Amino acid sequence: MSVTTYPAHRTAYLLVDPYNDFLSEGGKVYSHIEPVAKEVGLLDNLRKLDREVRKQDIPIFFVPHRRWEPGDYEGWDHPTPNQMKVLKVHLFERGQWGGEWHSEFAPKPGDTIVQEHWGSSGFANTDLDLRLKQKGITHVIVAGLLANTCIECTARYASEMGYHVTLVRDATAAFNSEMMHAAHELNGPTFAHAIVTTNELVANLGA
Template identity: 65%
Template sequence: MPTYPAGHTALLFVDPYNDFLADGGKLWPRVAAVAESVGLHGNLKRIVAAVRAAGLPVFIVPHHRSEPDDFAGWDHPTPYQLGTAKGQVFAKGSWGGEWFPEFAPQPGDTIVKEHWGGSGFANTDLDFLLKQKRISHVILVGLIANTCIESTGRFATELGYHVTLVRDATAAFSPEAMHAAHEINAPSFAHAIFTTDQLLEALQGVNA
């Protein structure tokens, strides 16, 4: 089991928006079945509490908040981007684009610049901010397993970070997508793929 060095480990919480996590959110109906099957909300609460108790920093890694003309004139918007724009998911100024209250940033947390695609690193300041905090180990939680979590985790590995995924602290639109993310794709890049219980065990003894 890997160890998580105090002062060099951070939690990356990806996309903690109402549209993903709240009843009534635009994407909640698509992730609800998988989220409920793994106990997503309860596991996220446990992880955030343990990370804060250990004095580890929390980085909020948010998706771009949609605006109506986001991709006007773009040469190569992806189908995912166009679908998000059409549905105005995480719309700027909307309830759905606000933080889910239980996971809203707290004083001392770092809010990263919004990402336009899947990766929390691409075209943002995440790598710069992690390096300024001397972070070498990142733990990824949030939404969703086979897009932003996977893309951010792959990018982190390419940049030289130690990457931990938590299989029951994320969700996807289908069990098949969750399976692909954790059982097929993740072993090619993640250094650890834990359950919440395994992560909390590994975090025991971490002192800030």
């Protein structure tokens, strides 16, 4: 893929599901993604991205998964397999530590928090598209968790909506290397305009 330029005031950083359950030791899912997260340097790369996008005044949109609470999914005709897992373990439980933002990746004044998504796409049944369009955004950089579910689905949906999409291959993680490979080598190239490392993205943003 050719080098991508990111137009000022038309680029946004979408940070998906930066919850303690995903990113902090003791989180309900962290132990499952820890090997991949450490291999790619996930936390350090998310820190680097946070510093750089704020330095460049790129707006940050928090794209949060639904925080589980009693009654969720019960009585549904056809909850997805992932929603059934959420129901089983109470992932991202509202009002509990696991459903809180990781302390280093919490929203700051001026950031946008969009409506919580019930499935894997940050766009479906939320106000993300509206909020982006109201700020004139045409390019989105997508990072966070998980590579082959919410990241892939949100980024694919963004491309369908007409946005220029960048995936950051080492600012995400998955349960195993095969899922990472599928997300970035098999599926990502079918919809993403750029698939880059954190360092490659930072260099382009700086330019």
